[in-house]
Amino acid sequence: MGSVPLAHYLALGSALFAVGFAALLVRRNALVVFMGVELMLNAANMTFLAFSRAHQTMSGQAAAFFVIAVAAAEAAVGLAIMIALVRNRNTLNVDEVDTLKY
Amino acid sequence: MPKYSSADILGLAPALVLIVGALTLLLLEVFQESEKRGYQAWFTAIVAAIASLVALPMLDGEAHRILLTQDGLFFAVADRFGGAMAIVVAAGLALSALTAGAFLGARKAERGEFYALAMFAASGMVLLAQATDLLMIFVALEIMSISTYALAAYLRRGMRTTEAAFKYFILGAFSTALYIYGVALVYGATGGQTGLQQVAEAASEGSLLLMAGVAFVAAGFFFKVAAAPFHMWTPDVYEGAPTPVTAFMAAGVKAAAFAALFRVFTVAFGSEDVALHGWMNVVVVLAILTMVVGNLLAIPQRSVKRLLAYSSIAHAGYLMAAIAAAANPEVRAAAGEGLLYYLATYTFAGIGAFAVVAALERQGAEGPLMWDLDRFAGLARVRPALAMAMGLFLLSLAGIPPTAGFMGKLLIFRAAVDAKLYGLVIFGVLTSLVGVYYYLRVVVYMYMREREPSVGELPAPRLAMGVALALAAIGTLILGIVPGFFGEIARASTLALGG
Numbered sequence: 001m002g003s004v005p006l007a008h009y010l011a012l013g014s015a016l017f018a019v020g021f022a023a024l025l026v027r028r029n030a031l032v033v034f035m036g037v038e039l040m041l042n043a044a045n046m047t048f049l050a051f052s053r054a055h056q057t058m059s060g061q062a063a064a065f066f067v068i069a070v071a072a073a074e075a076a077v078g079l080a081i082m083i084a085l086v087r088n089r090n091t092l093n094v095d096e097v098d099t100l101k102y
Numbered sequence: 103m104p105k106y107s108s109a110d111i112l113g114l115a116p117a118l119v120l121i122v123g124a125l126t127l128l129l130l131e132v133f134q135e136s137e138k139r140g141y142q143a144w145f146t147a148i149v150a151a152i153a154s155l156v157a158l159p160m161l162d163g164e165a166h167r168i169l170l171t172q173d174g175l176f177f178a179v180a181d182r183f184g185g186a187m188a189i190v191v192a193a194g195l196a197l198s199a200l201t202a203g204a205f206l207g208a209r210k211a212e213r214g215e216f217y218a219l220a221m222f223a224a225s226g227m228v229l230l231a232q233a234t235d236l237l238m239i240f241v242a243l244e245i246m247s248i249s250t251y252a253l254a255a256y257l258r259r260g261m262r263t264t265e266a267a268f269k270y271f272i273l274g275a276f277s278t279a280l281y282i283y284g285v286a287l288v289y290g291a292t293g294g295q296t297g298l299q300q301v302a303e304a305a306s307e308g309s310l311l312l313m314a315g316v317a318f319v320a321a322g323f324f325f326k327v328a329a330a331p332f333h334m335w336t337p338d339v340y341e342g343a344p345t346p347v348t349a350f351m352a353a354g355v356k357a358a359a360f361a362a363l364f365r366v367f368t369v370a371f372g373s374e375d376v377a378l379h380g381w382m383n384v385v386v387v388l389a390i391l392t393m394v395v396g397n398l399l400a401i402p403q404r405s406v407k408r409l410l411a412y413s414s415i416a417h418a419g420y421l422m423a424a425i426a427a428a429a430n431p432e433v434r435a436a437a438g439e440g441l442l443y444y445l446a447t448y449t450f451a452g453i454g455a456f457a458v459v460a461a462l463e464r465q466g467a468e469g470p471l472m473w474d475l476d477r478f479a480g481l482a483r484v485r486p487a488l489a490m491a492m493g494l495f496l497l498s499l500a501g502i503p504p505t506a507g508f509m510g511k512l513l514i515f516r517a518a519v520d521a522k523l524y525g526l527v528i529f530g531v532l533t534s535l536v537g538v539y540y541y542l543r544v545v546v547y548m549y550m551r552e553r554e555p556s557v558g559e560l561p562a563p564r565l566a567m568g569v570a571l572a573l574a575a576i577g578t579l580i581l582g583i584v585p586g587f588f589g590e591i592a593r594a595s596t597l598a599l600g601g
Contacts, residue, residue: 013286044283057293059294067240077252078251081255088258097269099265100265100266
């Protein structure tokens, strides 16, 4: 049993990033869009951890903790904003949030 | 373990003052009756003044590395650049807090959270300008951004406000994800480094992985500073957010993000291979694109608030020109001087212009008519001082001497000429001329049109607004007439940074 090579982790990380980005672009529900952003943050975590193991430095592990903590704070404010949005308009569909136009 | 010293505390003093001020305000809120509110704006302005006073020692003397470990790692530095930016941020905070005092007071929406959030955001901005580690920049960026999302959503009953806050939040979170993924790639490419100097040592030659990381980090920053083609969110968010918050976002957030962008790109990614043969050409193209898009799309706007939003994109373009010039190590100091000076001038003139918009904003109605050009028609007859202040801010934004904006543009274009980016300068000057058209159109409305009765009554003048406008006007004039004063500070600070 050999260990998993670095490239596999990096590929997984970039795949997660791509999936998150696709969700951000394609999905119409605001919550799912936000989940896409969270996936992208976790892709960064995955990459940090993979490099941290490959280079035998612990700072990457610490970085992942920072990202998790910040993502939690972001979610708290973001979900509050979405609640305000639902109260005002009764929808979470991003296509219907279009009062401000060019 | 790093050893703490009093110098470390002193180096972080501006941010600490802002955080303590925010916590004090939150505690005071508990004991206040709702009629007695209205002191918070002045309180915030005083805290901002103290923060800029404790930043003064940073302006002379040597750079102090905060919490330096034995391995030579440090997460932030107290240097001239950080000190100068702290003063700029504090000025922006004070001006927008006073504007908010008048704006929210008129809408009976004054609560301490607003000012506490503004102070927390400002502490993040100060840290962002001082941070010297990609991870610390991430944390500071988020302290600033999360507070600003909440500020943008502050008037949560309005349709437009929540929509603006939502858009700002989603795109802000997205840009953060881009940035941190880029940091992860840089971390891998440099063998496990996130400190800017360590990254620079490990990454003197651009590998593919490193350049990918640089691209993601840059994209994250470009979203924050609203450079084209990452600017789509800006007009909507700036129009929908409460006007004082828009002023704060346009000046403070942008200034802090540009300061961090400058530090990251010159210190960590500043080697010849990564800068001159790497990101410089991309930044040049984006700078031209931003100047063109911002200025051209501002022309058809009738809503003055939206016009100023597009104009802030255009100003991001001029600041990007300074970043592009900084790719050349020989003109780096001059480019940084221009950047810092421009940020200072935009803080006064930009916030001032948004403050006038806030002072004239129609209450009760929702829609673009709240800031329509017609509300400015004949303003010079009714409120001569207000019209004069607005005229001054607009001339500064257009870059006409003797106002501050002229000096800022001059310094940046001079740096770009030294860096032999002639095409960039030509585009910069031409788009500035376009800018003169739409800025002066507002002036024409104020001075040469008759007031139409259909636009409704103007809100009553308020003391806090008057003080904010007076301070912004004085700042705009001083930076324009006595450029040596802040120019010396700006030059000295970027000399140390650029090597």
